[in-house]
Amino acid sequence: MSAEDSWQEIADALEFAVSRIEGDPDPLNDRERADGNLYVMRMLTAVTQSTTLTLDPDFPAFLAMLDGVRFVGAAGPDIDYDVAAVRPDSLYSISGERGEATYVGITVYAGAGDGGASAVVASVDVDDILNSGGTFVWEFSHPEAARVIVRQYFHDRGEQSRGSWSIRRVDAGVSDSAEGAGMSRRMGSAEMSARVSNAAKSLRWNAQLNQLWTPERRSFPNEFVRQTCDDIVAAIPNPDVVYSYTWWKMADDEAIVVDFVPPTTDYWALQLCDRWYQCFPDRRSNINNREAVAKADGSVRIVVSDGDPGVPNWLDTSGHRVGVMFCRWLHADISEQPVCRVVKRSEVGSPSSSV
Numbered sequence: 112m113s114a115e116d117s118w119q120e121i122a123d124a125l126e127f128a129v130s131r132i133e134g135d136p137d138p139l140n141d142r143e144r145a146d147g148n149l150y151v152m153r154m155l156t157a158v159t160q161s162t163t164l165t166l167d168p169d170f171p172a173f174l175a176m177l178d179g180v181r182f183v184g185a186a187g188p189d190i191d192y193d194v195a196a197v198r199p200d201s202l203y204s205i206s207g208e209r210g211e212a213t214y215v216g217i218t219v220y221a222g223a224g225d226g227g228a229s230a231v232v233a234s235v236d237v238d239d240i241l242n243s244g245g246t247f248v249w250e251f252s253h254p255e256a257a258r259v260i261v262r263q264y265f266h267d268r269g270e271q272s273r274g275s276w277s278i279r280r281v282d283a284g285v286s287d288s289a290e291g292a293g294m295s296r297r298m299g300s301a302e303m304s305a306r307v308s309n310a311a312k313s314l315r316w317n318a319q320l321n322q323l324w325t326p327e328r329r330s331f332p333n334e335f336v337r338q339t340c341d342d343i344v345a346a347i348p349n350p351d352v353v354y355s356y357t358w359w360k361m362a363d364d365e366a367i368v369v370d371f372v373p374p375t376t377d378y379w380a381l382q383l384c385d386r387w388y389q390c391f392p393d394r395r396s397n398i399n400n401r402e403a404v405a406k407a408d409g410s411v412r413i414v415v416s417d418g419d420p421g422v423p424n425w426l427d428t429s430g431h432r433v434g435v436m437f438c439r440w441l442h443a444d445i446s447e448q449p450v451c452r453v454v455k456r457s458e459v460g461s462p463s464s465s466v
Contacts, residue, residue, distance in 0.1 A: 368413075
């Protein structure tokens with residue numbers, strides 16, 4: 112592929128991404144249109160930055176996928192994602208220190224198939240391989256392996272320190288010398304064109320995530336359903352998590368009341384996204400089990416509202432009227448799905464209200 116062809120792919124993918132904003136089936140107000148175009152810029156930032164870095168499966172290294180700018184693909188505000196490219200049928204070793212996160216898990220994914228789907232081919236909870244000194248080593252090889260993601264779940268980033276780890280290819284056929292490593296990173300025009308082409312594919316995938324992650328549920332807003340890793344392959348899910356998922360929808364003068372009894376688990380969270388699966392870490396878009404105030408019977412009520420409704424547990428739509436939300440249940444499953452009620456915004460938090 113020529114450089115001109117690969118850049119044309121980027122131009123076409125960008126045009127497609129913008130069309131996913133303006134062509135959405137639900138009307139856009141000014142805030143939604145602004146955030147939609149912000150999402151396009153976030154996607155561009157993510158794919159272009161990744162393109163400039165070396166993701167070499169022979170000399171792999173982890174790339175931190177999230178910061179305040181590159182927050183795409185339904186990524187959770189409580190979660191860090193470190194990603195490395197790997198090669199099918201090669202043997203890799205990940206080693207490091209666990210840190211203080213509530214959960215650390217490693218998942219190996221196959222290459223992207225139709226619609227960007229990436230099946231899970233291997234995974235481990237780091238606590239299952241941790242030694243007494245708080246360090247770990249995990250080796251893996253799989254005939255379909257293409258990338259590996261290390262996830263860390265935090266309840267409080269200010270109090271919990273991150274872990275640290277590295278990855279290396281350990282099987283035969285690759286020189287470990289400095290000269291060999293240097294030669295592996297001498298990029299030619301063909302490789303650069305391939306990187307640009309891959310960036311275009313990633314841009315398209317992120318732009319159409321709401322058409323890949325069970326789009327049929329959009330016709331049934333405010334109705335949670337159970338989803339497992341096998342149900343939502345296109346979402347690059349965590350196999351240690353069961354999800355409760357729904358599209359949400361309400362009018363400008365409404366709020367959504369979500370009631371549920373959480374299972375016993377080290378971590379759960381309810382995350383609110385807009386219609387493009389964009390989450391905002393600088394807004395009140397996520398609440399976890401340490402932040403939520405439970406009732407005496409153990410049940411939890413969370414209000415989804417445009418602005419503070421005057422109750423302890425709430426998430427901010429920031430002027431949006433439609434989107435998706437989902438719960439993550441870590442190593443657990445909820446016995447009954449959360450229940451949504453749409454109410455008038457004025458009813459929430461008033462002395463006579465039951466909300």
